[in-house]
Amino acid sequence: MSSEAPRPGTSDHSNTLIGKAFESIRKDIIASELKPGEKLRIAQLRTRYGVGTSPLREALSRLVSEGLVTARGQRGFWVPPVSVEDSEDIVETRVVLETYALRASIKVGDDEWEGQIVGAYHNLRRVEQRFADEPAGSFAEWWERNRLFHEALIAACPLKWLLRFQHIVFDLHNRTHRSSMQTPNLSPDLFEDHRLIMEATLARDARKAVELLEHHIRRPPEPAGE
Amino acid sequence: MSSEAPRPGTSDHSNTLIGKAFESIRKDIIASELKPGEKLRIAQLRTRYGVGTSPLREALSRLVSEGLVTARGQRGFWVPPVSVEDSEDIVETRVVLETYALRASIKVGDDEWEGQIVGAYHNLRRVEQRFADEPAGSFAEWWERNRLFHEALIAACPLKWLLRFQHIVFDLHNRTHRSSMQTPNLSPDLFEDHRLIMEATLARDARKAVELLEHHIRRPPEPAGE
DNA sequence: AAATCATAAAAAATCGATATTTTTTGTGCA
């Protein structure tokens, strides 16, 4: 009997069309290639992602609970619209979860945890330096490494469920940012934030780290043109 | 064009077999009728809930993101097992979310909010009184009204996403409690907690209300026997 | 004439049956 019940919160969908569709659609929604408010028609998605109806609908169903897709019975699926109220809600919820997790991490984090942060920051820094030269090419990459850096900061928090929720609102926040800028546009202030947050965190200065992180999360997206 | 994109976090699955299956399975998992660690075989569930493969799998997919079902690619679905670590994780996450939401509610709640709390408490009190006489008959009802009472307490919190996450961990916490007791067994201390929490909340004594709520959430389930 | 309502046609979502693929179980052999 090698069929063990997996731990809660597990979602191993490797090697299935469901998994492929799930990841692809998730990626496209976060990147705002599937635009906020857009109707997700099954027939269209089938040709776009090259899978049948069933795996497609199952992937969409999974995304519903993550808030990246909304469903109405017998009416189909949509990309949820982006509104100011929702964005503020997402930002403040992210502040609550992420500052708690950062405090907890600073309290119990070990050498291994510190090393992961330094490594993630290094990778992030690389893209940030490259961003000035070729913004378009490094934009998507920046978001991914930004996510990994923030995850590393709070990885020592023992509450797995809280981290899971943080992941969800992070993705949602990511999407609102990306949908608000037509062209890649990242403030150098954001980059500076990262350095300061890391320094305060490694110095175990919880109060300062949390304050910096709050400002960082609340920082509004750069206006499109300048 | 009456097809409007619904707000994020919406899940209206009315009148679909998916919705029926989703609610039924969710209910049975929380009530531990589908037991922790149990394999969820599609063929069995089809006869049990009287629906076909497609709506069944979609319902299960939705439950995966809520943590009430786990999935392994090509291996199928399980009811997640209950472990001590997971339970502590769930409890502490619930404390973080629910105390924040209670504080926020006390800060901004209006008359309407207060009325809902009093009403929910009244309904809950009724079942709690009935519980002494017929525990088996009022057990499931108690859980539902308990949930409604706790939701009423924090309903004025403006962060919809935080409330949504609270709902998820509440259900998970509910399940761990129910799976730990073979026979209905609720402590009178729990009932007393409710009264005190309500009083402190309506008195707008945030510090006291939060302290009581923390103790209440952390209170372990009654041991099965006496 | 404009607006409302009913009806029909088209489109789309939903569902179940069947075929395919993968995993699990069972059996014989080294």
Next chain:
DNA sequence: TGCACAAAAAATATCGATTTTTTATGATTT
């Protein structure tokens, strides 16, 4: 006991049928 292979079971995916919603059209009312 361990391994290879075959059989069975189970999950997954595709397809087509059914149901529901949406759109289009025309008649009726104000």
